[in-house]
Amino acid sequence: MSKLRVAVLGAQGRIGSEAVRAVEAAEDLELVAALGRGDKLETLTDAGAQVAVELTTPASVMDNLDFCVRHGIHAVVGTTGWTDERLAQLTGWLDNSPETGVLIAPNFSIGAVLTMKFAEQAARYFESVEVVELHHPNKVDAPSGTATRTAQLIAAARAKAGSAPQPDATTTALDGARGADVDGVPVHAIRLRGLLAHQEVLLGGEGETLTIRHDSLHHSSFMPGILLGVRRVVTTPGLTFGLEHFLDLN
Numbered sequence: 001m002s003k004l005r006v007a008v009l010g011a012q013g014r015i016g017s018e019a020v021r022a023v024e025a026a027e028d029l030e031l032v033a034a035l036g037r038g039d040k041l042e043t044l045t046d047a048g049a050q051v052a053v054e055l056t057t058p059a060s061v062m063d064n065l066d067f068c069v070r071h072g073i074h075a076v077v078g079t080t081g082w083t084d085e086r087l088a089q090l091t092g093w094l095d096n097s098p099e100t101g102v103l104i105a106p107n108f109s110i111g112a113v114l115t116m117k118f119a120e121q122a123a124r125y126f127e128s129v130e131v132v133e134l135h136h137p138n139k140v141d142a143p144s145g146t147a148t149r150t151a152q153l154i155a156a157a158r159a160k161a162g163s164a165p166q167p168d169a170t171t172t173a174l175d176g177a178r179g180a181d182v183d184g185v186p187v188h189a190i191r192l193r194g195l196l197a198h199q200e201v202l203l204g205g206e207g208e209t210l211t212i213r214h215d216s217l218h219h220s221s222f223m224p225g226i227l228l229g230v231r232r233v234v235t236t237p238g239l240t241f242g243l244e245h246f247l248d249l250n
């Protein structure tokens with residue numbers, strides 16, 4: 001059987017360099033291109049890439065995906081910075097290239113995907129819920145894509161269950177003291193040397209609290225998810241948002 005031809009964008013970055021090694025080590029995949037900033041996107045078509053793994057920056061990801069989708073190259077995207085406007089633009093591009101698949105995964109690690117799932121399940125049983133994400137200080141975006149997605153899932157679950165607004169008597173606060181408001185869920189971002197990627201979902205009810213915590217201790221935690229995405233995206237046209245859609249979680 002022929003190997004799937006894979007390119008990595010952001011190949012010199014923290015996660016991109018790990019992805020290059022993971023693709024090279026996979027027997028069913030062939031690394032045909034490894035692009036850094038300034039490299040020509042035509043390298044992808046010249047190399048005959050079938051799947052691009054996009055691990056760059058929020059400022060670069062849209063141009064890269066525009067090129068990939070126009071050329072029928074499937075994409076597995078870990079880069080953050082997704083807004084409704086960006087998703088609508090990407091969906092429009094995919095409508096013009098109906099056989100192309102794009103997976104956007106806010107987080108590729110199984111523990112983080114489960115954290116989101118558990119938080120979504122627990123959200124309606126507690127009066128209060130807040131998200132704390134903790135990352136290395138080189139991260140350029142805050143809050144993290146994972147925390148934003150977690151808060152959105154929590155908010156949607158609470159809205160569906162008809163949950164009351166969260167109790168909070170704060171009337172005066174310094175800017176940022178109560179975190180960012182993501183659909184009514186406070187999200188707090190910590191940047192600390194020594195950390196990689198961590199998240200806590202704090203839930204509180206009368207007389208009890210529940211904390212769901214996940215820690216990515218090494219970039220290797222993201223690799224099985226990336227490889228699963230690469231193998232599945234080629235037979236999944238259109239936009240898939242979240243690795244959970246490629247996992248049997250029920």
Ligand SMILES: NC(=O)C1=CN([C@@H]2O[C@H](COP(=O)(O)OP(=O)(O)OC[C@H]3O[C@@H](n4cnc5c(N)ncnc54)[C@H](OP(=O)(O)O)[C@@H]3O)[C@@H](O)[C@H]2O)C=CC1
Binds near residue numbers: 013039055079105107
């Ligand atoms: N979904 C997930 O599970 C994970 C997602 N991420 C996300 O992945 C992204 C990258 O993270 P990280 O590796 O830590 O960041 P890095 O800054 O270490 O890596 C990004 C790399 O992309 C390069 N780059 C920038 N623009 C382009 C471009 N147009 N073409 C090719 N390469 C380009 C950068 O080059 P230069 O240094 O010259 O700017 C850099 O080498 C972030 O958005 C992060 O949040 C990270 C980990 C897990």
Ligand SMILES: O=C(O)C1=N[C@H](C(=O)O)C[C@H](O)C1
Binds near residue numbers: 107135143144196197
């Ligand atoms: O920048 C990172 O490091 C990470 N980014 C992703 C995010 O913003 O959620 C995934 C993970 O948290 C690591």
